[in-house]
Amino acid sequence: MVQNGSRESTPARPRVVAGDNVEVRTRYQAGQWAHGYQIAEVLDEGYRILRRGSQEVIPQVIGTADVRLDGDR
Numbered sequence: 001m002v003q004n005g006s007r008e009s010t011p012a013r014p015r016v017v018a019g020d021n022v023e024v025r026t027r028y029q030a031g032q033w034a035h036g037y038q039i040a041e042v043l044d045e046g047y048r049i050l051r052r053g054s055q056e057v058i059p060q061v062i063g064t065a066d067v068r069l070d071g072d073r
Contacts, residue, residue, distance in 0.1 A: 015042075016039050016042070016047070016067065016069060017039065017042060018039050018040065018041060018042055019038065019039060020038065020039045020069060020070075021035075021037070021038050021052070021069070021070040022037050022038065022039055022047075022049070022067050022068060022069055022070055023035045023037065023067070023068050023069075023070050023071075024037050024049060024062060024066060024067055025065075025066040025067075025068075033068065035070055036051065036052050036053055037049050037050065037051060037052060037070075038050045038052050039067075040057045041057075043061060045061055045063070046061040046062050046063045046064055046066075046067075047061065047062050047064070047067055048061060048062075049062050049067070
């Protein structure tokens with residue numbers, strides 16, 4: 001946004017940290033998000049995700065675009 005000849009910075013999306021409850025974009029239903037996950041580890045390329053119900057870490061790294069804070073709609 002430009003205001004009075006200067007650029008205003010757009011607030012950055014909050015970065016999630018280990019322990020945050022998150023939703024993960026599903027690969028099976030376009031536009032759907034699944035809840036019940038938690039950030040296990042933050043990596044440069046994305047996140048390691050923990051399934052809260054089973055306490056298992058998903059082996060694949062999940063990209064940042066496919067993770068949002070739980071309830072962040």
